[in-house]
Amino acid sequence: MTTTEEHTINITLKVWRQKGPRDKGRFETIPVQNVETHTSFLEMLDLVNEKLTHEGKEPIAFDNDCREGICGTCGCVVDGVPHGPQKAMTLCQLHMRKFSNGDVIAVEPWRARAFKVIKDLMVDRSPLDKIIQSGGYVSVNTGSPQDANAIPVPMDVAEKAMDAAACIGCGACVAACPNASAMLFVSAKVSQLALLPQGKPEAAERAISMVKAMDDLLFGNCSNHRVCEAVCPKEISIINIARLNREFIKAGFASEAV
Amino acid sequence: MQLDGKTPSGPLQDKWDKYRFETKLVNPANKRKYSVIVVGTGLAGSAASASLAELGYNVKTFCIQDSPRRAHSIAAQGGINAAKNYPNDGDSIWRLFYDTIKGGDFRAREANVYRLAQVSNSIIDQCVAQGVPFAREYGGMLANRSFGGAQVSRTFYARGQTGQQLLLGAYSALSRQIGTGKVEMFTRRELVDIVIVQDKARGIIVRNLITGEMERHAADAVVLATGGYGTVFYLSTMADSCNVGAAFKAYKKGALFANPCFTQIHPTCIPHTSDYQAKLTLMSESLRNDGRVWVPKDSNDNRRPNQIPEEERRYFLEEKYPSFGNLVPRDVASRNAKEMCDAGLGVGATGYAVYLDFADAIKRDGKDVIQRKYGNLFDMYRNITDDNPYETPMMIYPASHYTMGGLWVDYELQTTIPGLFSLGESNFSDHGANRLGASALMQGLADGYFVIPYTIGPYLATNGVSDITENHQAFRDAAQKALEHDQKLLAINGKQTVREIHVKLGKIMEEHVGMARNAAGLKQAIEEIQGLREDFWKDVKVPGTASDYNLSLQKAGRLADFLEFAEVMALDALERDESCGCHLREEHQTEENEAKRDDDGYCHVAAWEYDGYGNTPKFHKEPLVFENVALTQRSYK
Numbered sequence: 001m002t003t004t005e006e007h008t009i010n011i012t013l014k015v016w017r018q019k020g021p022r023d024k025g026r027f028e029t030i031p032v033q034n035v036e037t038h039t040s041f042l043e044m045l046d047l048v049n050e051k052l053t054h055e056g057k058e059p060i061a062f063d064n065d066c067r068e069g070i071c072g073t074c075g076c077v078v079d080g081v082p083h084g085p086q087k088a089m090t091l092c093q094l095h096m097r098k099f100s101n102g103d104v105i106a107v108e109p110w111r112a113r114a115f116k117v118i119k120d121l122m123v124d125r126s127p128l129d130k131i132i133q134s135g136g137y138v139s140v141n142t143g144s145p146q147d148a149n150a151i152p153v154p155m156d157v158a159e160k161a162m163d164a165a166a167c168i169g170c171g172a173c174v175a176a177c178p179n180a181s182a183m184l185f186v187s188a189k190v191s192q193l194a195l196l197p198q199g200k201p202e203a204a205e206r207a208i209s210m211v212k213a214m215d216d217l218l219f220g221n222c223s224n225h226r227v228c229e230a231v232c233p234k235e236i237s238i239i240n241i242a243r244l245n246r247e248f249i250k251a252g253f254a255s256e257a258v
Numbered sequence: 259m260q261l262d263g264k265t266p267s268g269p270l271q272d273k274w275d276k277y278r279f280e281t282k283l284v285n286p287a288n289k290r291k292y293s294v295i296v297v298g299t300g301l302a303g304s305a306a307s308a309s310l311a312e313l314g315y316n317v318k319t320f321c322i323q324d325s326p327r328r329a330h331s332i333a334a335q336g337g338i339n340a341a342k343n344y345p346n347d348g349d350s351i352w353r354l355f356y357d358t359i360k361g362g363d364f365r366a367r368e369a370n371v372y373r374l375a376q377v378s379n380s381i382i383d384q385c386v387a388q389g390v391p392f393a394r395e396y397g398g399m400l401a402n403r404s405f406g407g408a409q410v411s412r413t414f415y416a417r418g419q420t421g422q423q424l425l426l427g428a429y430s431a432l433s434r435q436i437g438t439g440k441v442e443m444f445t446r447r448e449l450v451d452i453v454i455v456q457d458k459a460r461g462i463i464v465r466n467l468i469t470g471e472m473e474r475h476a477a478d479a480v481v482l483a484t485g486g487y488g489t490v491f492y493l494s495t496m497a498d499s500c501n502v503g504a505a506f507k508a509y510k511k512g513a514l515f516a517n518p519c520f521t522q523i524h525p526t527c528i529p530h531t532s533d534y535q536a537k538l539t540l541m542s543e544s545l546r547n548d549g550r551v552w553v554p555k556d557s558n559d560n561r562r563p564n565q566i567p568e569e570e571r572r573y574f575l576e577e578k579y580p581s582f583g584n585l586v587p588r589d590v591a592s593r594n595a596k597e598m599c600d601a602g603l604g605v606g607a608t609g610y611a612v613y614l615d616f617a618d619a620i621k622r623d624g625k626d627v628i629q630r631k632y633g634n635l636f637d638m639y640r641n642i643t644d645d646n647p648y649e650t651p652m653m654i655y656p657a658s659h660y661t662m663g664g665l666w667v668d669y670e671l672q673t674t675i676p677g678l679f680s681l682g683e684s685n686f687s688d689h690g691a692n693r694l695g696a697s698a699l700m701q702g703l704a705d706g707y708f709v710i711p712y713t714i715g716p717y718l719a720t721n722g723v724s725d726i727t728e729n730h731q732a733f734r735d736a737a738q739k740a741l742e743h744d745q746k747l748l749a750i751n752g753k754q755t756v757r758e759i760h761v762k763l764g765k766i767m768e769e770h771v772g773m774a775r776n777a778a779g780l781k782q783a784i785e786e787i788q789g790l791r792e793d794f795w796k797d798v799k800v801p802g803t804a805s806d807y808n809l810s811l812q813k814a815g816r817l818a819d820f821l822e823f824a825e826v827m828a829l830d831a832l833e834r835d836e837s838c839g840c841h842l843r844e845e846h847q848t849e850e851n852e853a854k855r856d857d858d859g860y861c862h863v864a865a866w867e868y869d870g871y872g873n874t875p876k877f878h879k880e881p882l883v884f885e886n887v888a889l890t891q892r893s894y895k
Contacts, residue, residue, distance in 0.1 A: 129443075137430035152399060
């Protein structure tokens with residue numbers, strides 16, 4: 001186990017810089033001295049940005065918000081792995097003590113056909129929102145539904161639904177997938193709602209329209225590489241993909257939407 | 259200005275029904291002629307956008323994040339209250355109302371709080387219907403727990419991610435309306451001005467964060483659901499993009515800002531260790547159910563905590579509050595931790611931390627039980643600090659967490675600018691001087707799902723459809739002014755970064771306008787804030803241009819607002835010469851160092867009116883009238 005004492009390390013960042021969607025982009029090498037190992041990865045980037053600002057240069061653009069691993073805003077590919085080397089963790093929760101003095105660290109944006117680079121490490125993940133808009137909901141208006149306890153949900157079903165619902169929509173699964181597929185993302189929402197009684201009436205239509213939206217938005221298909229599951233910061237299981245496949249096939253028999 | 263809360267007459271229980279019956283409705287066929295702007299997509303904003311669109315209004319919704327699913331409501335862990343009384347333990351709408359008004363130390367409006375308790379049950383029904391996976395009992399019924407010292411189990415939860423699940427529920431309802439075309443969604447937009455034409459809110463100017471462009475949007479009404487201002491302290495549990503900008507722009511355009519000094523400090527956060535730090539991480543206060551809070555008795559004790567013998571430790575909460583012990587309310591726990599650290603007894607790198615020790619609980623219940631209860635929190639702590647809380651005590655310190663103050667609104671959630679409404683944390687309405695645990699989520703969703711869909715109607719019905727478009731001169735002028743503001747910031751080209759100045763502001767606020775305040779400190783804070791503001795406008799360095807994604811420029815704009823707003827906060831704390839809830843004026847304490855209210859002098863809402871840059875804002879009072887509850891003194895002895 002590492003100790004709690006303060007250490008500093010020197011590292012070299014190879015960070016992706018790209019002015020905009022049409023710019024070709026390139027890696028920029030930035031040596032970073034005296035990084036305290038207690039800093040988080042994003043705090044390290046903050047410090048680099050402070051230095052760049054003082055030098056009158058433009059800071060590195062990267063998305064982040066809550067910095068406690070729940071909002072799903074942050075995420076870059078660090079040394080080839082979405083969200084970096086630590087399992088079950090978003091990039092904002094990665095700390096510099098996981099690196100060693102002298103490390104060269106490559107930092108890149110999510111790369112996927114469906115996600116355009118906006119600037120540097122920022123990408124446009126709005127296609128994920130569009131998939132949800134195509135059917136990732138229960139069609140219920142605000143009003144006076146039945147009493148909450150009128151829909152009993154067995155505890156194990158509620159737990160499985162919650163496992164799937166824990167997806168934070170960060171897009172790491174897409175970035176990791178060699179096909180840039182959004183299957184894990186889609187399957188998490190389809191599973192959550194198909195498991196619960198509230199979601200059953202629209203289950204068939206939902207599976208078909210969300211898969212169609214995924215295809216239309218240029219995400220690839222699933223060929224069972226399972227890297228999505230390996231990089232998911234919330235450990236969403238590919239069992240959900242199996243469930244999505246079942247729902248999708250079932251929908252082909254049952255629904256008129258085909 | 260006479261502040262009219264527009265509280266309906268009649269018995270408390272009947273006010274909301276009476277209001278809904280007497281109110282002017284918009285004909286269903288006419289709703290599609292109206293357009294409404296909603297800014298913010300947290301619980302309140304998403305819920306409002308979806309619900310208004312379902313009614314038939316044309317909604318334009320804006321958020322600062324890259325997706326409406328990411329607002330900071332998502333980070334709430336503990337749960338959401340409702341008066342369902344499923345556990346049969348004596349809860350009722352009246353009890354939830356009473357607990358909320360008492361918890362707020364009698365500085366909120368009775369009618370608003372009662373309505374909140376009334377609609378709380380519908381929120382749970384609505385969320386379950388949407389497929390929110392709340393925790394369940396074996397028989398399939400919803401599970402409840404007691405939270406934040408409440409004596410009934412009225413809190414619904416979804417693991418430690420209740421905020422996330424409720425927000426994703428509201429986001430799914432919003433997404434459905436975006437899919438049908440009833441809501442037009444604009445992401446990565448930041449509000450930079452509110453456009454007022456003939457004294458009414460007619461639209462907004464937003465910065466497109468990607469292109470830097472100032473975009474103009476007109477509508478028949480504007481709804482702000484833009485959250486709180488906790489980041490005025492720089493370090494807080496808030497997300498990076500949380501800011502006071504939208505509410506402050508409204509204030510500058512004439513909306514009154516109410517009780518800005520009411521801010522909540524959460525006791526169990528991971529302490530500040532160094533200036534590189536960007537935020538403080540909150541850990542659920544459920545930890546205090548089993549952890550014991552202590553500091554060494556000797557201020558020069560540098561031993562590791564496990565080497566300090568029992569008799570040389572000071573369990574200050576247990577000593578001072580024998581009956582509640584470590585479970586005293588948030589403000590009391592926070593203040594006592596600060597007192598210990600101010601007296602030199604604090605621990606850790608900065609001396610601003612206290613121990614939260616689980617050794618006794620582990621000895622009593624076994625490590626397995628503690629792991630089952632708090633495993634995820636212990637893991638989170640270990641990951642951030644690299645310390646193992648199963649073996650050595652955690653270190654904790656209070657951090658800014660929620661702001662009860664906000665835009666002044668009446669019973670209809672309308673600000674003092676006609677046509678401008680404010681929901682959720684961005685208004686001041688329901689929590690008084692202190693918010694109870696699991697009540698923030700309740701208020702956000704109540705405002706969005708069940709209040710604004712009704713209360714926006716009368717304004718629209720009375721004022722009709724506006725013919726003012728984005729081409730109106732007022733829109734052009736406002737957009738031009740926003741561009742000039744940017745150019746001014748870019749041209750300063752000084753030596754300090756935005757972050758460096760924000761850190762300085764945070765230190766002033768924490769020192770003088772934080773957990774304990776006094777007149778001399780507040781006066782000093784006001785002077786220091788004014789000085790820092792001058793520094794900022796002379797010496798800030800903002801690289802890049804205005805026609806691009808420029809984070810430094812965005813943050814400079816937000817800090818400029820904070821540097822003005824912070825002064826209003828300090829002024830409000832100075833004017834409120836009493837203690838109440840989270841606002842402790844050191845001059846006014848009971849013998850047990852508790853907040854001592856002055857109900858004769860300060861049983862009112864303090865509302866501030868902007869009076870030009872650099873001028874002292876005008877003070878207005880809305881007296882609070884209590885017809886249904888007796889004002890009592892809180893005691894946790």
